[in-house]
Structure formats: C-alpha cells, structure tokens
Amino acid sequence: MSVIIAPSLLSADFLNLDRDVKMLNSSEADWLHLDVMDGLFVPNISFGFAVIEKIATTTIKPLDVHLMIVDPDRYIMRFRQAGASLISVHYEACNHLNRTIHAIKNLGAEAGVALNPHTPVSVLSEIIGDVDFVLLMSVNPGFGGQKFIPGTYRKIRDLRELIKKSESSARIEVDGGVDSYNAAALISSGADILVAGNAIFSSPDPVEAIRKLKYSNKY
Numbered sequence: 241m242s243v244i245i246a247p248s249l250l251s252a253d254f255l256n257l258d259r260d261v262k263m264l265n266s267s268e269a270d271w272l273h274l275d276v277m278d279g280l281f282v283p284n285i286s287f288g289f290a291v292i293e294k295i296a297t298t299t300i301k302p303l304d305v306h307l308m309i310v311d312p313d314r315y316i317m318r319f320r321q322a323g324a325s326l327i328s329v330h331y332e333a334c335n336h337l338n339r340t341i342h343a344i345k346n347l348g349a350e351a352g353v354a355l356n357p358h359t360p361v362s363v364l365s366e367i368i369g370d371v372d373f374v375l376l377m378s379v380n381p382g383f384g385g386q387k388f389i390p391g392t393y394r395k396i397r398d399l400r401e402l403i404k405k406s407e408s409s410a411r412i413e414v415d416g417g418v419d420s421y422n423a424a425a426l427i428s429s430g431a432d433i434l435v436a437g438n439a440i441f442s443s444p445d446p447v448e449a450i451r452k453l454k455y456s457n458k459y
Contacts, residue, residue, distance in 0.1 A: 243423075244433040245454045246271040246304050247446075248415070249295070250286060251437030257291075260441070261298045267447040268454050271304040271326065273415070273435045275381075276319070278309040281333055282381045289322045296323025304435075306354060306415070308381050309333065313340055320347040328352030328375045328413075331363055341370050352413065356381060357389050361399040368408045373433065374399060379416030388417025393429045400430035420449070423456035 247269050252260040264272060274292060279285040296303060302325035309315070312329040313336075319327055327344045331353050334340045344351035353367065354375035364374065376395055379386035396412055403410050413433035414426055423434060436453055443449035 242454055243427050243431065243457070244270040244411075244413075245450055246273040246413070246433060246435045247440045247450065248273040248275060248435050248437035250275045251441040253441070257295065258298055261295055263446060264450075265298075265300050267450045269301060269450050271302045271433075272299055273304045273306065273437075274324075276305060276307050276309060277381075281310045281330065282308045289318055292319065292322040292324070302326060304328075306375060307333075308354075313343065316340070316343055317347060320344075320349050324349055326350040326352060326373070328354045328373070330354045330356065331359060332356055337367055338370065341367065345372075354415075357391070361395060361402055364399075364402065365406070368402055368406045368410055371408075371410050373411040373413050375413040375415055375435075377416050378414050378418070381416075386417055388419075388422055392416075393425060396426065396429040396431055418453070420452050420456060423453050427457040 247264055249272060274287055277284045277286040303323050304326040305319050305324035306328045310333055312333055327349045329340055341351045350372040352373040352375050353371050356377050357380060378389050378392040399412055411432035412430055414431045415435035418434050418436040419439035440446045440449045
C-alpha cells in the first residue's frame with residue numbers, strides 16, 4: 241500500500257483556496273491537512289470553523305484536522321460538525337487524553353494524538369491501543385517552511401516498535417519539513433502518512449509534486 245499524502249493547506253494561497261482545493265481534488269492526494277492554531281498553544285493563528293466548513297463543501301478528500309490549541313475538548317464537536325473526518329489533539333494540551341480520544345471516536349471521526357519534537361513516544365504506552373494514528377511533529381509547531389528535525393527518523397522507529405509491541409493498529413503521520421528529499425527515508429523508517437506544505441504548494445506543478453511524494457520509495 242502506498243503512503244498517504246496529506247497536503248497542508250497552511251501553505252496554500254489563502255486568496256485562492258477554492259482553486260487550490262479543486263486542484264487537490266484532481267491530484268493523488270489522499271487527505272487535506274488543516275492546522276488549527278489558537279495563538280496560545282503555538283505562536284500563530286490559522287483556520288477557524290467557517291473556513292473549514294467552506295473547504296468541506298468543495299473537497300472530495302477527507303479533512304485531517306490537527307488541533308494545535310489549548311483545551312481542545314471544548315471544540316471537538318464543532319470541528320466534527322464543520323467536516324473533519326480525522327481529528328488529532330496534542331498530548332501536551334490534554335489533561336485527560338483517554339477521555340478526549342474517545343470523545344473524538346464517539347463523534348464518528350478517527351482520533352489521533354500529536355507529539356511535539358521534544359516529547360518522547362514512550363508517553364503513549366497507555367493510549368497507543370486506543371488511537372487511530374499518531375502525528376509526529378518533525379518541526380516545532382506553529383509555522384510552515386521550517387527545517388526538518390533529523391531525530392524524527394529515530395522517533396518513527398521507536399514509535400513503530402511501540403505499536404508492534406502493543407499490537408496496535410495505529411498509523412504514523414509525520415508533519416514538518418517533509419519533501420521529496422526525505423520522503424523515502426521517512427517511509428522506510430515506518431511512516432504511513434506524510435503531511436507536506438511548501439514542498440507541494442511552492443512547486444511549479446503541485447500535482448506532480450504530490451505524485452513524487454506518494455511514490456518516492458519506488459524510485
């Protein structure tokens with residue numbers, strides 16, 4: 241099975257979101273990744289409910305909504321109603337992670353937990369069997385265009401070992417600095433889902449850039 245590619249709309253043209261979403265509809269992208277930031281958990285502000293609702297009316301791809309916000313429990317239902325098919329919350333932002341994960345699942349969405357670069361995968365030992373996917377941040381969250389953190393490769397391998405040991409079916413998602421130069425190595429390390437922003441939207445041919453990422457381990 242080929243890797244799942246989730247273009248990050250944080251790098252799209254905000255004045256032409258409808259155009260970019262329709263372009264992604266015609267591509268081999270699997271999901272659309274939406275980084276929701278509140279200016280508190282991370283030093284940036286991005287999409288809200290209204291924007292996601294509009295995107296949901298245009299896209300034919302599942303919406304992968306990554307909540308980089310404090311107290312995400314307050315808004316899980318709203319994001320699900322806005323069109324999110326997958327919702328990830330940060331380990332660092334949840335006081336009762338088990339309850340939050342099951343609240344997402346009870347709404348009919350896939351539930352993921354995200355880890356900042358400094359957080360070891362070992363903290364997931366008690367929850368790995370309950371999540372559908374784990375999102376590893378390979379840059380410090382908040383802004384696109386950052387340099388990939390090489391230690392992510394080891395982290396992916398550690399997480400893959402934890403998943404295997406726990407007999408979990410969780411998939412591994414990687415977000416931050418993903419491009420055609422490191423995609424094959426990420427897949428070889430055990431990544432199932434690649435989030436890419438600048439590597440796609442700064443390309444002269446975004447559809448081809450998506451194709452190259454998706455099949456990078458074939459070359």
